[in-house]
Amino acid sequence: MNVGLYRVGSAIPHGISARPVHIDVHIGQGLPSFTIVGVTNAECRNTRDRVRAAIVNSGFQWPSRLITIAASPSHITTPSAVLDLPIALALLIASGQLKAPEGDELVNAFGELGLDGSVRPVVAHLPILRCLDGRRVLAPPMRVEPSCLPSGCPPAIELRHLNELPAVMERPVPGPVPPFAALDPQAGSNRDTPDQLDGLSTLERALTIAIAGGHHTLIVGSRGVGKSRLLGALTRLVPDLDDREWHEQIMIQSAAGADLDDPAPYGRNRPVRVVDPNCSLVRLVGGMTNTMRPGEFSRAHRGLLVMDDLHLFSDQILQALATTLDTRSVKVARAARSVELPGYFQLVATAPRCPCGAPTKPDCLCSDLAKARFVSKLTGSLLDRIDVVIDLDQLTGFDPMNPVRDLRIVPTEQDPISDEALWTVAPIDQNARDLLTTDVDDGRLSHRGVGRAWRVAHTIQQLRGTAGPIDLDTMLEAVTLRLGNPDGDPYLHKPTTGTSFGSLR
């Protein structure tokens, strides 16, 4: 390749993955100038100032020539500090200050440059690394052990400062990444292991079913009854991630910017993302930057999304939540860009009986209008998507100081079962079918509710270890869990219109 023109490979983050780009730098005759093709003057100045200071402060010369930089393909390339290092590298080789590798080897690089020449970590380190196909990859220092790298990631040469470049370019290309460390199947076995559901209290049984099957759970109760304490205890019961889920999780967390956290949350723990009512919608669904960074819904993927005081969240957020619970993914569209982000999580929320949260009816000071708003907010789109309602006001023997024992819960299902697959994966007997039909006709279950109760019954069946079709008792327990307290006053239960569920007959 001619000196005066050089190409370096790189990548731009996009959602939870990245897109490869090429950076071409040309140094020609003419008045000194610096242009990045297709980028506005202000963005171009930002990049020029950062890269120039880094180059000068690392002992190199800034070429006082006509410098033209093009990133291709141009339609996906957005101005990003990730491209600082590849631009500096291509500039130094094109200006003859750095020796290019032998032959046609494409060097890949990514990283933000500090003014002192230091190479800084970037958001989406791992998705970028995985999308690069060259053999020599220069990258900022990594926050994850190389042995934990998901398959498909090339080995990277870590660079802490631009002045290490001459030595790094001489270094041989690193060998392949060793296989990842497999999960120890005995991990966490020092906890209680219930052989079956029968030995558990009502509360423990409900929690075990909810967590094992990843069923959306609502903890209901009046003010001060211990909802938040139970929520805290519940989040400690979630099982660890398996290898496949862990690698998927590492990618998502890296894309969300966890590489910049200290320490990076790359453990085996299932993610538990706690969001409060002040969170903005964009922060929850993602797509905040021009790289479409994932939000809290995606960071909770295969884990828990915890929403204390669900009724305080805005209608807009609850609607987005309901859509995500249905589709198990988040579709984000911003201007000319769109992306589909993962969003398969278990919702765990709390809510009072009425806006004021009073324990008994005489204490309640809410107006009829406030109560009606509250009921319509929760029943409108959300309550129908909740699988397990735990009503602490109706639960006998609940101790808020010691809500639940340390149970070891094993997940029963990794991936969601579609409505169509339920018939074959989890067949039901005639009595269970009759129960569902009656509940639908009586308005106690909606069409969506049938599928949800069915999945809960399937989880109970698996936890019991029994074979054969789901029977009446199992289905009755699932429907009871869904309604909260069908014998007394089910939580905010609004009868659905009595349409028949024809396919069940």
Ligand SMILES: [Zn+2]
């Ligand atoms: Zn009230």
